[in-house]
Amino acid sequence: MFSHHGHGHGQYQPPATGPQHEPTFKIFCRADEGYCLTVRHDAVHWYKDMRHSTRVKDEEGHPAFALVNRATGLAVKHSLGQSHPVKLVPYNPEYQDESVLWTESKDVGHGFRCIRMVNNIYLNLDAFHGDKSHGGVHDGTTVVLWEWCKGDNQCWKILPWGPEAYAPPPPPAYGHQAYPPPPPNREPGHGYHPAPAFYPPQPPPSHDEPGYGYHPPPGGPPGAGYGNRLPRALASEPTVRILCRADEAYSLTVRNGAVCLAPTNPRDDFQHWVKDMRHSTSIKDEEGYPAFALVNKATGEAIKHSLGQSHPVRLVPYNPEYLDESVLWTESKDVGHGFRCVRMVNNIYLNFDAFHGDKDHGGVHDGTTVVLWEWCKGDNQRWKILPWFCFWRDEYCSGLILYYSTMRCSRPLPPALLPPPLPLPPLAAKAVEVVPKRSERIAAKMALEALEGPIHAVSRAQRNLMRKLGLVPERGPVTAEAIAAYNALFSKPLSQEHIIALSSLFSGSLPPGKAAEALVVCG
CATH class of the missing domain: 2.80.10.50 (Trefoil (Acidic Fibroblast Growth Factor, subunit A))
Known part of the structure; x- marks a missing residue:
């Protein structure tokens, strides 16, 4: 947000030498140069951290930088998109996080520039409703992201603070408290606080993180759920x-x-x-x-x-x-x-x-x-x-799939390798009851092999139905996702509407596209 140029930092001294004492900047908008970007309580001093500028640039080649508030150590972070306010997050200068990196555009007039996301130069810092038609900038104007509208509230300057930044502040107005002093044992001006454990993320060490190099975690053999690091x-x-x-x-x-x-x-x-x-x-x-x-x-x-x-x-x-x-x-x-x-x-x-x-x-x-x-x-x-359809992990389903697939395969397996016959599932039983002549086209579900490998044990009737449904190209292969879609379609008990739609597909009474659409609607 914006505040007046009053500082409330009389206890701060000019920054000394050292990496944590870089010169600070003021950030202001052409819509009203009497206001500066702030966090709260007149914290208007910002570091412009250029450490990633040599290797990180936007698509126009402009170098990236982070804007870090001296008083809080928080960096300005990209928002969720147009009209959303920018946010503040803890800043770790050693970690390259593109969500806190910005670039400046070319000069858009009188030395002002657009400040935009490094990975989306079409969204710029915008003093929300800070243009003349909305009443201009005021104390507390929010900063959002917006596409370039050529408004003065989208034109910015980032300039170093001069000696006036360290002048004693004016006395606080009656009834108001001055900006509080820094906490004990805290070095004035040092704003780079360490981040919480979850932000920003640190590169994981390869020696103790399972999933990097595929090593099992220490402390026991991998069991069920090995490798699951989900929250x-x-x-x-x-x-x-x-x-x-x-x-x-x-x-x-x-x-x-x-x-x-x-x-x-x-x-x-x-x-x-x-x-x-x-x-x-x-x-x-x-x-x-x-x-x-x-x-x-x-x-x-x-x-x-x-x-x-x-x-x-x-x-x-x-x-x-x-x-x-x-x-x-x-x-x-x-x-x-x-x-x-x-x-x-x-x-x-x-x-x-x-x-x-x-x-x-x-x-x-x-x-x-x-x-x-x-x-x-x-x-x-x-x-x-x-x-993911993990039906191959279920022994019954695996046997059922293998049975119905190999019985209709152009090159069936030797009898010794065939599983014992299994009862028809409810879907197939319903199909046999309603349209016995079409039962073979829906009795066997589309099948992946019980184990890994290419799909080959698919009957001609099954493939034919998949093509009529538009799940498989006319001369294309049967894919795993086609099988998943087929199984999802026929996972419910078969209704009379399903049967009518299926019959229409094979009898030609309806065009394939309309019949397939009717079948999907039924499901």
Whole structure:
């Protein structure tokens, strides 16, 4: 917020030499240069920390910096998006956190510049309703982020404080208290407080963090749930798989502390993610889509925004009780075949991108890095977040799937390897009762092998039904997500409406698209 240039820091002396005593700056807006950016109680002195400026720049090449309040040690942090106020968080100068990094634009007139997010230069600091049409700046005007509107309330200067900053303050007004002195044993002017345990995240040491290098945790053999580092609040949540259209045989995983793609392996906890929607009702992107965090089951870390286009996303420890917009994402509308863009909640123009995963660059491979990139309509920017279907871990379901698959396989297994016959499930029994001639097309559910490996034990009738439903391309392979969708569709008892829709599909009485739509509506 803004306050007048009164300081209330008479007890502070000019900063001495040393790294913690850098010169301080005042930050003010062209809408009214008589006001300065402050935290509270006239704390108008800021450090402009440029330590990351040589290697971190925005897309126009301007160097990044953090704005740290001298009195509180708090840094100005990106907000959730347009119209949301910026926030303050504890600052750790040794940790590179892009959510507290800003850049200045070119001169927009009289030496003023825009101050914008390092990874979204289209959102600028804005003195909310500080333009003339809204009455101008006043004591307590909030600072938000807003797209460039060419207003004076979006034009800023960051200038060093001169000798006037250390002049004795005027006496407090009648009935008001002066700004309190610093706590005992605290060095005046030193504002870099250590952060809480959960913020900002520290790089985990490789020798004692399971999930980095795939070493089991010390103190006993791995048992059930080995590798699960999820916070207690998420421990019972179902996990999801994240895949890219560029190659649906790969899933998002964590490897050596980085986010990448790897061949799908349902038994690898590093490929299991929790889609935490706890903030979805209150936080949405500018298109109204709900926000979520993606938390890895094996490490307990969440995917965090990168520094900007072409930079890889990162992993940070996740605290579900702390609202941190830098780990929040949203999904776009459908961009084809159920795939969507996954983008930053406060910059929907930067999307997940399987780096060089498009056909022109050779496609996805084991270890493909995930970066942020503007929408290029590539298959390597289209994603699905689907529940893991762990029915292969259930012995009964595994036997049932194997039975119905191999009995209709073009090359059935030798009799010695076939499981004993099992009773028809309720779905198949209902199908036989209502339309016996079509029963074989729905009696056997789509099947993954009981163990890992490619899908091959799928009957012609099953594949035919999948194609009619639009879950499998006309000449495309049967994928794991197609199986998941099929199982979800037929997980409920079959109704008369289901049967009519299925019959319409195979009899041709309705076009396949309309019949499939009717079947989905029935479900």
